[in-house]
Each structure stands twice: as C-alpha cells, then as structure tokens.
Amino acid sequence: MQEHPHGHVENTAELEAFYRDLDSMSTTALWLLLADQMPETPKPKAVPFLWKYSRIRPQLFRAGELVRPEQANRRVIVLVNPGLKEQASATRNLNANVQMVLPGEIAPAHRHVASALRFIIEGGGAYTAVDGEKTLMYPGDLVMTPNWSWHDHGNETDGPMIWQDGLDMPMVNALDAPFFEAYTGMQQGYTRPVDASAREYGRGGLKPTWEKWDKPYSPMLNYSWDQTRETLHRLAKDSPGTPHDGVSLEYVNPQTGGPIMPTIGANIQLLRPGEHTQAHRHTMDVVYQAVEGSGCTIVNGIRFNWEKNDIFVIPKWCLHEHANASKTADACLFSYNDAPAMRALALYREEGLVDNDGYQEVNSVFQPL
Ligand SMILES: [Fe+2]
Ligand SMILES: [Fe+2]
Structure with a gap:
C-alpha cells in the first residue's frame, strides 16, 4: 500500500x-x-453513545414544572452526541429526543419538512393527530408524523405521556431545505375517524381498493405494539432470523412494501434468551431503544449495557453486535435509521466481521452519564 x-x-x-x-x-x-475530505472509509464525528432512561426521566418531570408546551412549543429533551455538540443531535443525520405531555396539555399543531416518528415509552391513551386523523398512543406503538404533515399532540388522560421522537432534521438542515409552519390555533380539525388508517391498512396483505394514496410515505399513522409484538414473537418461534440482528422485522409502507418514510426506516428485533449476534457494520446511523429485557451491544470494542427504555446510537461504519443478557427471557430492540436516504443516494454499504468468527474483542465498558 x-x-x-x-x-x-x-x-x-x-x-x-x-x-x-x-x-x-x-x-x-x-x-x-x-x-480529511475523502477518507478511505467513513470517519463519523458522532461517537457510539448511550443515555439511561432512568437519568432522563426525572429531568423530563423537572421540565414539566418549568415549561408548558404552549410556551415552549414542545417539551422535549434533546439527546446530544458528544461528538456533535455544534449540531446538537444524536447522530449525524438523526435527532433522538424525549418528549412529555402532561394531563390536560396540548402540544400545538404545526408542520415541517423534517419527518418524524414517535416510539411510545410511558402512559396510555394520549393522542397524536396527523392531517385530520387522530390516534391514541400506548407503549411500544410507532406513530408517524411525516414530511409536511400537520400534527399536534394532546393528553386527555390523567397520567403523563412520554415518548421518543426520531427526526431527520439534521439531514434536512445539512441539505439547506428546512421549512416550518405553525397552525392557526392549537389543534387541527379532524376529518377522519380515530385510527382510521389502522382499520384501512393495519392487517398485512389487505388494503382498501378505493383508497388513492400518492404521498411518498406510509399511510399508516400508528403501528400498534400489540400487533408488532405478536408478529415478532410468533416468527421467533420458528425462524432463525439473521446472524447480525436476530429476528428482525422492518416496519413497511403497505402500499409499496418499502420503508415507512423516504428518509427514515424503522425496525423491531428480538434476541432469544442467550442469543449473541455476529458483528457487522453499515453506512447508516442507527438509534436504538430497548423495549423488552436487557442485554448489551458491543460497538467498536466498547460494551454498552442496556435495559428497558435506554436509548443508544451506532454511528456509520462502527462494528456492532448485540447480546441478550438473559438465559430465560427474550429481549427486544426498536431502532430507526437513515438507510432509505442512504440507499436512494447509492451510498449504502454493509459488511460482516470475518475475523474471530464474527465477534469483537471487548476492550472497555461504557459508563453512562
Ligand atoms: Fe413537530
Ligand atoms: Fe446493524
């Protein structure tokens, strides 16, 4: 050389x-x-990192005493990657934030070209409304608020509602293409029944013949946890899954079978008791949230221990492998990524680790802040 x-x-x-x-x-x-500008392989400024939910949660409640959504627009704590302090995001292309809406509150309607998804952490029955349709949210649900769709959130229950927000805002801003518009009024009008899209498209393999949908993202507003979990656990009984991700399912647009949005893809994966996947790397940023069980993910030789609701990130081209810590219980990880954008731009690459039977050496254990 x-x-x-x-x-x-x-x-x-x-x-x-x-x-x-x-x-x-x-x-x-x-x-x-x-x-610097043309390295032989990606050199992300973002570092692999993990935020403990047990540390974030009390700060959300503190924010609950300090600001209301009608003042702040959104009561959101932003997870900042130590390598990306200037752009204040979790990865180069994705925001990972945590939001809380308290009983009686409304996070006012607005729209932006940055696409977002919500993965519900706590609470039950508060709503997100998108382009005239309302959905009631429960833990584990994946709720979409795509590019330029009107959306507001409200909590008519008697408990707090907390979820993770995933956005492609850093990518949109890097491309100098952001737009934002506030709605006139706190809440948009409803033009469709509650959870109409779940009835139309929520059963895989069937869709209404009369529905015309020409938007570049999935017509599903809410991918409910009940259905996701059932599909995942049923498949785990008789399918070996993949060597790098265990039993892994992609949330798809029922119109196309492709990713849920043009810029963001989302997956749910199950690691069986004691399962330890082989290492691989790819040119996508991935944000993970632990949903069930506990385990660890080894990224570039650093072990990240996770338990339910912890959030961690794997920047591009970092070697990673996952392990379920339990010998008796399944572990589930939700994740979202920028792969649809990377694929559309012909920038997607992936490779498995060949050395050492596909397993990394662990050099250190990550100490969360
Ligand atoms: Fe928004
Ligand atoms: Fe991966």
Missing part, C-alpha cells in the same frame, strides 16, 4: 506563500484537504 494514499506535498516557503495568496482570493489547494 502507498504510504500516502492521497499523495504528499512537502512544504516549502514558496508553497506557504502560494497558499496565502490562494486564501486571500477565497480559494485553497485540494491536496491540503483530500485526506
């Missing part, structure tokens, strides 16, 4: 003067940038 794959120019006084002159004309020499 060449010593300097990008070439190498020895510095001289004449070159220094040349670089200064280029700089004065708002130009520079490409050979000064190549190694």
